[in-house]
Amino acid sequence: MSSREEIIRALQEVKVPDKAYPGAFTAQVVGVDTLTDFLHSMVVVSTTVIQVKEAADASQALDKHFPNMQRVRLNPLADGLSLADIDVLEIDGDFAVAENGAIWLDDSNLPHRVAPFICQHLVIYVSQKNLLPTLQEAYIRLGDKQTGFGVFLSGPSKTADIEQSLVIGAHGARSLVVVLTEC
Amino acid sequence: MLNHAEASEKFITNQERTDWHDDTLWFVRSKRDKASKLLPEWEALREQASQIKEHMLSNLPQYLLEFEAKAQANGIQVHWAKDAHEHNEIVYSIIQKHGDKALVKSKSMLTEECHLNAYLEQKGIDVVDTDLGERIVQFRKEVPSHIVLPAIHLKKEDVGETFHQHLGTPKGNKDPQFLTEAARIHLREKFLGAKVAITGVNFAVAETGEFVVCTNEGNADMGAHLSDVHIACMGIEKIIPKRQDLGVFLRLLARSATGQLITTYSSHFAKPRAGQEMHIVLVDNGRSRQLARDEFRNSLKCIRCAACFNTCPVYRRSGGHSYHQPVAGPIGSILAPNFDKKANVDLPFASTLCGSCSNVCPVKINIHEQLWFWRQDLMKEGLAPAGKVLGMKLMAWMMSNPSVFRLAGGIGRKVMSWFPFLVNNGMNPWFKQREMPAPPKQSFQEWYKSNRS
Ligand code: SF4
Numbered sequence: 001m002s003s004r005e006e007i008i009r010a011l012q013e014v015k016v017p018d019k020a021y022p023g024a025f026t027a028q029v030v031g032v033d034t035l036t037d038f039l040h041s042m043v044v045v046s047t048t049v050i051q052v053k054e055a056a057d058a059s060q061a062l063d064k065h066f067p068n069m070q071r072v073r074l075n076p077l078a079d080g081l082s083l084a085d086i087d088v089l090e091i092d093g094d095f096a097v098a099e100n101g102a103i104w105l106d107d108s109n110l111p112h113r114v115a116p117f118i119c120q121h122l123v124i125y126v127s128q129k130n131l132l133p134t135l136q137e138a139y140i141r142l143g144d145k146q147t148g149f150g151v152f153l154s155g156p157s158k159t160a161d162i163e164q165s166l167v168i169g170a171h172g173a174r175s176l177v178v179v180l181t182e183c
Numbered sequence: 184m185l186n187h188a189e190a191s192e193k194f195i196t197n198q199e200r201t202d203w204h205d206d207t208l209w210f211v212r213s214k215r216d217k218a219s220k221l222l223p224e225w226e227a228l229r230e231q232a233s234q235i236k237e238h239m240l241s242n243l244p245q246y247l248l249e250f251e252a253k254a255q256a257n258g259i260q261v262h263w264a265k266d267a268h269e270h271n272e273i274v275y276s277i278i279q280k281h282g283d284k285a286l287v288k289s290k291s292m293l294t295e296e297c298h299l300n301a302y303l304e305q306k307g308i309d310v311v312d313t314d315l316g317e318r319i320v321q322f323r324k325e326v327p328s329h330i331v332l333p334a335i336h337l338k339k340e341d342v343g344e345t346f347h348q349h350l351g352t353p354k355g356n357k358d359p360q361f362l363t364e365a366a367r368i369h370l371r372e373k374f375l376g377a378k379v380a381i382t383g384v385n386f387a388v389a390e391t392g393e394f395v396v397c398t399n400e401g402n403a404d405m406g407a408h409l410s411d412v413h414i415a416c417m418g419i420e421k422i423i424p425k426r427q428d429l430g431v432f433l434r435l436l437a438r439s440a441t442g443q444l445i446t447t448y449s450s451h452f453a454k455p456r457a458g459q460e461m462h463i464v465l466v467d468n469g470r471s472r473q474l475a476r477d478e479f480r481n482s483l484k485c486i487r488c489a490a491c492f493n494t495c496p497v498y499r500r501s502g503g504h505s506y507h508q509p510v511a512g513p514i515g516s517i518l519a520p521n522f523d524k525k526a527n528v529d530l531p532f533a534s535t536l537c538g539s540c541s542n543v544c545p546v547k548i549n550i551h552e553q554l555w556f557w558r559q560d561l562m563k564e565g566l567a568p569a570g571k572v573l574g575m576k577l578m579a580w581m582m583s584n585p586s587v588f589r590l591a592g593g594i595g596r597k598v599m600s601w602f603p604f605l606v607n608n609g610m611n612p613w614f615k616q617r618e619m620p621a622p623p624k625q626s627f628q629e630w631y632k633s634n635r636s
Binding site for chain 2: 169172
């Protein structure tokens with residue numbers, strides 16, 4: 001008998017009283033409004049927000065924020081290693097969550113799965129229209145979308161493993177700028 | 184091996200460090216309180232999470248098979264391991280196929296439970312732990328003392344010294360920012376060179392065959408996305424039925440663990456990248472046995488947030504290593520006797536049964552009750568620590584005889600006031616770290632008789 005069969009049989013032999021699935025959970029929305037809550041979460045996760053009408057309007061502010069650094073947008077590429085030298089990577093986020101600042105990125109936005117982690121600094125464009133109050137609405141929005149890889153990303157990488165002092169910039173991006181567009 | 188009480192005694196010899204440890208973990212616990220209070224539906228979320236997990240446990244084989252089928256359809260290779268040894272063999276055989284001698288690994292309590300590092304090192308494989316805290320303890324040839332904060336038993340001076348020895352940072356530099364940067368540079372090199380990456384799994388979704396890994400540092404993703412082979416190792420209880428359940432668990436996990444709104448990265452892996460191999464190892468290692476124990480089944484609901492550690496007055500003052508188990512703290516003390524009752528007989532007694540753990544647990548495990556159940560079980564089997572058995576028998580006899588109880592109380596009060604050194608000495612474990620209270624002049628019964636009759 002294979003281990004698979006042994007494990008399944010052992011589990012089937014245990015008589016566990018049946019417990020019903022509780023059904024979907026509906027979140028109680030309480031914050032001020034989605035935009036205010038999102039901006040607040042961005043402060044909590046050490047992220048700079050640039051609010052503009054259209055994406056193109058952000059370029060001056062970004063020039064100022066990243067002086068003398070090259071910012072790039074990339075088409076899908078096969079080799080993740082080549083991204084290690086990128087200073088600032090710009091990508092589009094699908095939608096974002098107000099209660100925790102998480103932005104959904106998946107294979108359809110990413111030039112390579114490692115891109116948002118390996119670049120030194122990251123810029124994500126999100127439309128204000130795509131702000132959702134809680135993670136629960138986010139999963140409803142995601143539905144059964146099939147994607148090979150997807151991530152809820154909230155802020156730049158960080159650690160507090162040395163004496164609980166917060167250090168921004170562990171292994172992933174050292175900083176995050178979110179460009180929030182009106183349309 | 185030292186038992187919990189002996190190891191704790193060593194831990195508390197440095198008063199200043201003990202206090203720091205205690206205060207720091209309490210601070211993390213307070214952050215959890217603040218984060219949870221921001222959500223008015225917190226209690227409803229805990230209840231929902233608990234019910235989802237109980238439902239999962241009552242249908243575990245079906246969900247595992249559903250997960251396997253979906254994951255395979257997604258192009259993931261699924262393996263099953265009965266025990267730690269088989270898990271290690273499977274992982275090694277995958278590595279061997281690719282002929283690599285080094286790999287990167289992000290945090291996985293399961294691989295700690297299986298002692299994977301030691302197994303692979305013996306086979307000549309260089310395992311690089313990439314979580315900063317885990318890398319620190321790995322350099323020091325220690326094990327994590329906390330499942331979320333692996334190096335919480337260390338001070339920055341210790342880390343500075345360790346990095347000086349292993350990474351050549353300047354002696355005496357203990358700046359966390361500087362040391363983290365040194366680790367970033369050191370580990371980037373490892374990420375860029377590794378062909379095989381191992382990660383843990385926080386949640387695996389039966390409905391979609393995807394699994395979710397949560398980190399703040401981004402180390403799991405750096406490893407997985409740069410490698411040719413990604414091996415994810417998980418205990419079979421990590422299954423959840425539906426994708427929508429992630430909304431519940433991800434709202435609870437980071438808030439309970441560190442008081443964060445969510446971890447920086449909640450990565451959903453469904454299919455390997457083009458040209459990549461993705462493997463999942465499903466591990467039983469005693470879980471089916473625990474499932475069969477009615478009193479302890481619910482311990483399998485655990486999502487490893489460590490809130491029960493941070494709130495525990497015993498953990499905070501004894502340190503994770505005193506539990507001599509990969510998972511320490513209150514939940515570890517319930518899981519450990521399932522692996523080996525005799526070797527872990529001390530752990531269910533390493534608790535005040537105050538119940539704080541059960542109150543903070545995001546999946547509502549009755550942790551303190553289960554600790555008490557284990558005590559009864561271990562007493563019944565004659566495994567309980569000798570001192571406890573004699574003391575408890577005496578106590579039981581005294582409590583069931585009112586006249587003896589009255590007499591003993593009276594004698595005790597007199598003895599304590601006439602000969603205080605008899606209790607205020609090193610022989611009495613309750614006197615360690617404490618002042619004994621002055622004995623009351625009267626018992627409650629005596630007071631009641633003279634005042635109420
Ligand atoms: S038992 Fe509960 S509180 Fe403790 S680690 Fe598990 S989920 Fe968290």
